[in-house]
Amino acid sequence: xxxxxxxxxxxxxxxxxGRALTGSQxxxxxxxxxxxxxxxxxxxxxxxxxxxxxxxxxxxxxxxxSANADGEAQTSQSDAEGTEAVARARxxxxxxxxxxxxxxxxxxxxxxxxxxxxxxxxxxxxxxLVAEALAEIEKQTRARxxxxxxxxxxxxxxxxxxxxxxxxxTGVAVTRDExxxxxxxxxxxxxxxxxxxxxxxxxxxxxxDILAEFEVPVIFITAFPERLLTGERPEPTFLITKxxxxxxxxxxxxxxxxxxxxxxxxxxx
Numbered sequence: 001x002x003x004x005x006x007x008x009x010x011x012x013x014x015x016x017x018g019r020a021l022t023g024s025q026x027x028x029x030x031x032x033x034x035x036x037x038x039x040x041x042x043x044x045x046x047x048x049x050x051x052x053x054x055x056x057x058x059x060x061x062x063x064x065x066s067a068n069a070d071g072e073a074q075t076s077q078s079d080a081e082g083t084e085a086v087a088r089a090r091x092x093x094x095x096x097x098x099x100x101x102x103x104x105x106x107x108x109x110x111x112x113x114x115x116x117x118x119x120x121x122x123x124x125x126x127x128x129l130v131a132e133a134l135a136e137i138e139k140q141t142r143a144r145x146x147x148x149x150x151x152x153x154x155x156x157x158x159x160x161x162x163x164x165x166x167x168x169x170t171g172v173a174v175t176r177d178e179x180x181x182x183x184x185x186x187x188x189x190x191x192x193x194x195x196x197x198x199x200x201x202x203x204x205x206x207x208x209d210i211l212a213e214f215e216v217p218v219i220f221i222t223a224f225p226e227r228l229l230t231g232e233r234p235e236p237t238f239l240i241t242k243x244x245x246x247x248x249x250x251x252x253x254x255x256x257x258x259x260x261x262x263x264x265x266x267x268x269x
Contacts, residue, residue, distance in 0.1 A: 003043060006052040011036075012225065014060060016239055017108050020255045021064070021100065031067070035060045054114055057104070061118050068096070097121065098136070099258075101129035106251035107240070134254065143167050143189035143257055146182055148206055149221070150174040150198035154242075158192055158221075161249050176201035176209070183210045190256060192249075195222045217256040 011032070018028030039046055039059055047055035097119055104115040105126065112126040121129070145162045147169060149155040155172050162169055170186045173179035175197050183191070191210065193203040207218050223242040238256045240248050 003039070003046065003052070007039075007056050010053045010056050013108065014056060016225070017057070017103060018060065020103055020107060020238060020252070023255070023258065031060060031063055034063045034067075038063060050117070054110075054117065057108070057110075057118050061100075061120075098129040098133035099255075101126050102133040102251055103255065105130055106245075106247040107255075109248075134250070144170050144186075145190045145192060145253075146170050146179070146186075146188035147172045148174075148179045148191065148193040148197070148203050150194060150196070154194075157246075158249065161246055162192070162253065165250060165253060167253070173206070174198040176203070176206040179203070179206040180209045183216075184213065187214060188216060190253065191216055191218045192253075193218060193220055195220065219252045219256050 014035070015029060015032050018031045019025055020028070022028045022031070035056070039056075045059075047058050050058070100119050101115055101121075104110045104118055105112060110118065113123050115126050116123040119126075145167050147155055147158050147162070149158060149172065155174075159169050159172065167190070170188045171182040173182050176199075179193070179197075191207060193207050195203045197203055197206070203220070207220075210216065211218070217238070219238040219240060221240050221242060221244070225239050225241045238252050240252045
């Protein structure tokens with residue numbers, strides 16, 4: 001099997017990581033493209049002594065580190081007034097390594113040992129970096145959250161996670177119409193949306209209706225994330241997979257709010 005064939009199944013998830021890391025679809029995809037170009041240009045530089053997925057992420061981390069060491073902007077000019085300003089304000093209070101450690105372990109599912117390899121630190125440091133990231137993000141972000149989920153047990157679990165993080169739940173919707181009505185009645189600062197809803201309506205359509213009225217960060221929840229990471233635009237920046245780990249939901253919420261201007265405290269903005 002060629003290297004390209006080995007890497008192909010992992011690309012949608014690398015793109016997810018890139019978007020969560022940068023807070024931008026354009027910028028996340030840019031780093032993924034640069035990673036693939038580097039692999040094509042110098043295939044002998046690809047780490048062959050590790051699992052292909054681990055090697056792919058290691059190459060990505062190298063591109064990311066190099067770009068930021070050179071002072072390259074993390075977002076395009078069109079994003080500069082939005083996510084870049086917010087991210088820079090928050091990053092001023094957080095070490096980049098702690099955020100990468102959080103995403104790699106909680107969202108991408110790497111072990112502490114693998115995460116340590118990817119960000120080039122000792123394994124013993126990963127746990128403390130993750131704790132540091134969560135504590136700092138929780139201090140900086142508080143939001144009112146709308147949950148769109150038709151499975152009662154899952155909805156209750158998500159609601160508990162949201163409240164445990166210190167956020168307020170504005171409502172739980174089980175259909176597209178109910179979701180839009182709740183959003184219009186009590187505008188949330190974050191939306192957590194399932195894809196398939198109780199009346200066979202779509203959480204994607206509900207989100208589109210909401211975004212037509214006002215901007216709000218959205219996290220999609222689905223058992224089939226590859227269906228939303230097709231390469232066609234627009235795609236979700238934040239995406240978690242069913243069945244999910246509580247830590248994954250916490251990481252996704254933290255990252256979504258991390259780039260949301262509405263949750264930047266006056267002392268940070």
